[in-house]
Amino acid sequence: MAVSPSTVVAMASILSIFVFCFPTIVHSASFRQIFLPPTDFGPESLAFEPLGGAFYTGANDGHILRYQPPTGWTNFAITSPNWSATFCGGTTDPDKGPICGRPMGLAYNPTKRLLYIADAYYGLLVADSNGRLAKQIATGAEGQPLIACNGLDMDPNTGNIYFTDASAVYDLRNSSKAALANDSTGRLLKYDVGTNQVTVLLRNLSVAVGAAVSKDGRFVLVSEFLGNRIRRYWLTGQNAGTSDIFLSSINIVRPNNIKRTALGDFWIAAATVIQGTQALVPIRVRVDAFGRISETVSLEAQYGSTLISEVQESGLALYVSSRNAGFIGVFTP
Template identity: 45%
Template sequence: MVAYMFLYPFVALFSVFCISVSSGQYANFNKLELPQGVSGPESAAFRGVLIFSVGPYTTVTDGRILKWLGPIVGFVDFAYTSPRRTKQFCDGTTDTEKGPICGRPLALSLHPVTGDLYIADAFFGLLVVGPQGGLATQLVNGFKFLTGLDIDLSTGNIYLTDASTVFDIRNTTQEGFALDHTARLLRYNPNNRQLTVLLTRLYGGGGPAVSKDGTFVFVPEFLDGRVSKYWLVGPKANTQEYLLILKGNPDKIKRAEKTGEFWVAVTFGFVPRVYPMIPSGFRINSDGVVLQNVSFATQYPNKSISTVVEQGGKLYVGCRNTTSIGVYSN
């Protein structure tokens, strides 16, 4: 295992407080309801594009990955991460103490060529499952609290965020978690199965996003409100620069449909807790410049959101405290 951690001088540093949004943007709202008794759609992922897309796939609190089959059928079981999981013991549970048996997948990333679905699970680490679903194969474990991942489309490498080396998902309300700075950015090479630590001493995880050309990866620090760029190639390779400092908590970052743009799921007032909490989606470019801010406060009052995924001109919003995925459109 090789570790790199060089800090490039801070450039393009922004502090974001409030950004106006033009009226009428993503004004329509619908919901994709989970099966009865199921909650916590933390993430969303699609296979294909536009009219040929399949999904969304989502992760839920009881340890399953579900797949949307349209409004008539709804969500159905697709995959799971724990070989010990049983439907009788796990389905519908919100008890995190059952996580070591049921699993708790938190993030998804689909490989566009192979169709394989990569999964970050808080208890079972990095896993992969094929297009037919079923029990996922564990690729690497030993994480305390794996929260996010993304695939480098140019190399096939997988970039991971480990939210802490001290606390797991069951300990997030404990004293000291809000100040924890043991999160890491890691890279997994599926060809040689090597795991490399790229960054340490981060303040909380979220979900990284690799640029489409594979030149850098955006890294959110949930507890400290920062978004940085870690360069993968070129003269700045293996260096980090901070681009955004937010007065909120950035969670997962996802590539937008337009090349060079990204969506950041941000909740204001979550850590430290201040009411009202305001969940928002920030569309940024490769330089970290905020292009758009969409508020989800009307449909998600005083709730934190975990992901914003753009697909077919719509925004799919994941939230750990709901029983549906929100869909915003123009």
């Protein structure tokens, strides 16, 4: 979840959206920009298909796009049954979110060809390969509704989904209030694909945003955007059911989405404070499975002070998304 330095999480017919758009790509050395279609904005997260380079992202107006090289963008799915091109299409009005939806975290199951979606207003959903209206599979857990669903990941071994609810009080429209109130009501949750049950793993998190499961399935990470740390919840072993601090550094603040790499380490979208000022600049951080930092790279040259939402590898490229941008950044060797 990318926000300005002064805030935390900034927090007609359906068929009419299923048209093709073509990309504009701007190259600059090893960095290029894949622009969203002109009326779309704010790619929060990405989910890749295993072959062919196709990926998905959510837009600010509530629909999900699919990018397929070399043809470009296709409108793929929506999360709200109330979505219409007339009312929602291209909107940047946050007050339309409860009607139009706002896709946040994404995860793709290549075996079943399913796209899992965390929507800030419609909870946890899943879309099959046909897209269209995604199926809502969770709206609450243990008697408490989902208020601000944000990040998610799929366990590569079991297919179970781990996702976050940023706050139990403040929805996406009121994220600045969450910051002022120092909100710590976020949760980490698990959706069991076999039983369709949702359980709460962690509570009292300071704006829970990103989630990522380890390659071996032993633990799941959850980032606390306001708490400026990443917590580890153990799924197996002698520590199962307990949590500890995985990463906390004075030089790494506002951690957002976390993405596992093929080697089993993690990319974290975060920020750092410019020395002698209160200004934040975006950074990408790579850590191993033990929380040891191996790489920290400033993205100020590409994004200025615009914070990023996610960093993810696909093939030899590194993709960067931001909810405050109209493009996806791509770094190549």
